[in-house]
Structures are given as C-alpha cells and as structure tokens.
Amino acid sequence: MDSVTLIGMGSAISAGLTIGIGAIGPAIGEGRAVAQGLASIAQQPDETSTITRTLFVGLAMIESTAIYAFVVSMILLFANPFWNWAVENAGG
C-alpha cells in the first residue's frame, strides 16, 4: 500500500473517530447541566431568567469541546495538509 493510500485511509478513519468519540463527553455534560438547570427552575421559578441565561452560557462553554472536535474532523476531511502534500508528490 503506497503512502497516498495510507494517508487517505488514516485521514478518513480518524475524521470519523474524532467526531464520534468527541461528541460523547459534551453531550453527557450538557444533559447534566440542563437537568440541574430544570431542577433549579423548579425550586425557584422567579429566578428563571437568570438561571436560563447562566444555563445558556454554560452550555456554550461545554459545546466548545464538541466544536473543537468537529473543526479537527472538518480539517482532516477538507483542508488536510498531509493529503495535499501527498497528492502533489504522487507523480513520482
């Protein structure tokens, strides 16, 4: 198997693994955050706006890790420097 095939195979497999495994942690974290937020709203309904705002900010912070994994996966698929280098030097 030559290097171009290996690089393509490695990029595709790791792109899938990156986003697949990378989305597990944030999803679990967001579920727990929303559950806690709902419990707080049930305990103190007049503070709903503050709780909701803090909840959204917290969710965005947790979401960031999933976004990092997604960006790495996109780079592997669309803007892969190793693939570009291999394709350029594949003529020989």
Added chain:
Amino acid sequence: MDWMSLQDISPDQVVFWQWGWVKINATIVFTWIVMAFMVIGSWIITRRLTSETRISRWQNLLEILVKGMWKEITEISEQESHSHLYFVGTLFLFILVSNLLLLVPGYIAPTASLSTTAALALCVFISVPVYGIMSRGFWGYLKQYVQPTVFMLPFNVMGELSRTLALAVRLFGNIMSGMKIAAILLALVPLIFPVVMHALGLLTGVIQAYIFAVLAMVYISSASRAREERERETGESKRI
C-alpha cells in the same frame, strides 16, 4: 451557496478578484455587505427620531435592541458604563446581523471564516487590558495576574490566551458547521431536511452572537471590577 463548493472549508478560498497580492475574497465582500446593510439601515431608521408616544416600528425595534443590550450589560458589569455598551453592543449586533442574513439565499456568513472570528476575538483580547487599565490603573491591572500568588502568573497568562482562542474557534465552528451541514444535506436529501437544519443554524447563530457578547462582557468586567468591591470591604472595616 453558489459561490462556495462543497470542498471549500472557508469563504477565504473563494476569490472574486485578484491583483498582485491583494485578494478580494468572499469574506471581505460579505463583510462589507453586512456593514453596508447595518449602516444604511440604521441611518434610514434614525433619520426621523421622535420621542412622542407613537413611534415607527423600526425605531421601536432599534429601541428594544439597545434597551435589551443595556440591561444585560449593566446586569453583568454592575455599573452603568456607556463605553461597555458601545463596544460589546457593536460586537453583538455585527455577529447577529451577519448570522441572521443567512436567510438570504446565496449568502455566505463572514463569521464562517476563521479570519473574521479571529479578528473579533483579537478585539476582545485587546479591549480587556484597555478597560482594565482605564478602571484600575496600570499597576492595579498588572497586579491581577499575580493575584493569589506569583506562581499563578503563567497560568493566568495561558488562561487569557486560551479563552481568546476559544472565543474565535467557538464562533467559527458553530457557523461553519451550520453552513456545511446545510450544504451536505442539500446534496443528499434536498426536500425537507435542509430547511430544518437551516432553521437550527439560524437559532445557533443568534445564540452564538449572544454568547460571544456576554463572554466578552464577563472578561472585561472581571478585569475591572474588584476595585469597587475592595473599596466596599475597606469601607466596612473602617466603620468597625
């Protein structure tokens, strides 16, 4: 989505016109379109400002926006500072409009390019010391970095740099992923699903604009707040 193919990851790669090293790419064109839309729109609306009871609906819209931003900013910073509103409000409005204009077909959001989001995050990174020094003085601001102990200095600096990077990548990743998913679904199942993903992309755009502005406000106020608290503490201890 006519200008960007499925292979392009960022509007920077779509070059309309090039002369030497000056490249007019899609990011620049759409940034100027967003800026023209905001400036011309608000100029037209505020040409006849009135403070009577019956105001036009567009002036009402602008008042709701400004009032809402003012309320959020004063709640976070616990002080009434107009300069915070100008900076953070501009950030919020620019990101909001550039994400909401995704409704228009053939439009590419300038925030889907890492250049735009990195520039916005750099603005926040520079503004935090500026506001901090304006409210606490030069040494007061620098003393914050060695705050619990002097060994925390590298961690504080690293934290500052990494949260700026996180701001840029968070906004870029959210908007770029929304556009990419809509484009891929359009190629696969063009009937109903692209509309649903497009709606989700609009919702994410609005939430990300809010998050960006709120985080910028939190960083600025955390760098410039503790002086009033310390004055309150020392005032109380003097009374004792």
